[in-house]
Amino acid sequence: MSWIREGELSLLERLTANILKAGPMPKHVAFIMDGNRRFARKKHVERQEGHTQGFDKLAETLRWCLNLGIHEVTVYAFSIENFKRSKEEVDGLMELAEEKFARLLSEHENLEKHGVCIRVLGDLTLLPEDLQRQIAKAVVATRVHNKCFLNVCFAYTSRYEIANAVKEMAWGTEQGLIKSSDVSEALLSQCLYTSSSPDPDLLIRTSGEVRLSDFLLWQTSHSCIVFQSVLWPEYTFWNLCEAVLQYQLNYRAIQKARELHMDAEAVQQLEADRACVEQLQQGGNGKLMDARSRQAALLNYTSQREERVNRFLSALQHKRDSYFHRLCSPTAVA
Structure with a gap:
């Protein structure tokens, strides 16, 4: 089975899609694909x-x-928690994943046609080396595509992701790329595996379970969450339309919550920058600055912080890219 199945919608499906698209549509949808075993x-x-x-x-x-x-x-x-399942099932899932990523490489032209960029998010070092290499090749091969994006969370949990983001910021501090005062909610978001993507507008979980199972906890704090009873292999176009409709019915409340959060985050960062400027002033000659001087000092500090953060994020991205390119190298350990 191809990663992207070809074919058009039926007449009724196209009509329904056009009606839905007259309203606000989610740009990013996340799925907890539950119910395969059942x-x-x-x-x-x-x-x-x-x-x-x-x-x-x-x-x-x-x-x-x-x-x-x-x-x-x-x-x-695949959750990190899934490693606790029987060895037979875990091995089967690893073999299936390796087969599907190998298939992806063989249908590169189809993915290029649709402009599909594949990203695999999680601690891939927990996976068998052969699977790591297949994943790395798929990620590198589709990296330049930019029409649509498929993010596959593999060997992933949200708590692990957040803990890893904290470690990345600690690494940046140790390397002298950022200061401890640069650490913020916004920077942590940029250190997550999902940093290249906007937060999901809609999260769908199938099978009737009504929990998030440690999936995108940080990213879905202002997303529409829909739980559906259908088992994932039985999912239909109409189930997806139902979830999109739920998003549209709650669109205004979701947007308002997001705007309030963004405003609060901006105010929080401004206050943190002002506090840092005041500390620097107290550590200097101790003379009070007038309003214009304080504003100039604040702008200068903000500019320096942004420069440090951008330098750190570039180094972090280079470190992540190097991992994939190293695995793709012919000299990679077999």
């Missing part, structure tokens, strides 16, 4: 077949999203 039990097939059907449903869902004008999708493919 689907396998329901159909009396092996668990591995349930996971295979789940991947096939992802390919179909990506086609629906493209037809609805949704150009970024993030999926929860």
Whole structure:
């Protein structure tokens, strides 16, 4: 099964899509693709077949999203907690993932046609080396595509991601790239695995479970969250339309919450910069500055902070890119 299934919507589906697109549409949708194992039990097939059907449903869902004008999708493919499952099931999932990423490389022309950029988010060092290499090749091969984005969260949990972001900021401080006073909510967001993406507008979980299971906890604080009872391999275009409609019904409240958060974050950063300027002043000659001098000092400090932060983020991105390019190298350890 291809990562992007070709084909047009039916007449009724196209009509429904056009009606939905007359209202506000989510630009970024995240999925917790739950229910593969229950689907396998329901159909009396092996668990591995349930996971295979789940991947096939992802390919179909990506086609629906493209037809609805949704150009970024993030999926929860494998949690770090999933390593606690039986060795047989974990090994089967690793083999399936390696097979699908190898398939992705073979259909590069199709992905280029649709401009699909694949990002894989998580601690990939926890995965088998062969799978790491396949993932790295897929990420590097599609890096320049920019029409739509598929973010695959693999060996991922949100708490692990947040803890890793804190470690990255600590690394930046140790390297002298940033100061401890530069640490903020905004900087932490930029150190997350998802830093290249806007926060999801809509998060969908299937199978009837009503919890987030440690998925995108930071990023979905102002997202529309929809829980649906359908098992993931049985997901339909109409289930997706229902979730989009829920987003549209709550659109104004979501936007207002986001705007308030952005305003509060900007005020918080301004106050932090002012406090740093005051501390620098007290450490100097101790003379009080007039309003104009204080404003100039604040602008100068803000400019220096932004320069430090940008330098740090560039170094962090280089470190992450190097990991993928190293794995793609012919000299990478087999």
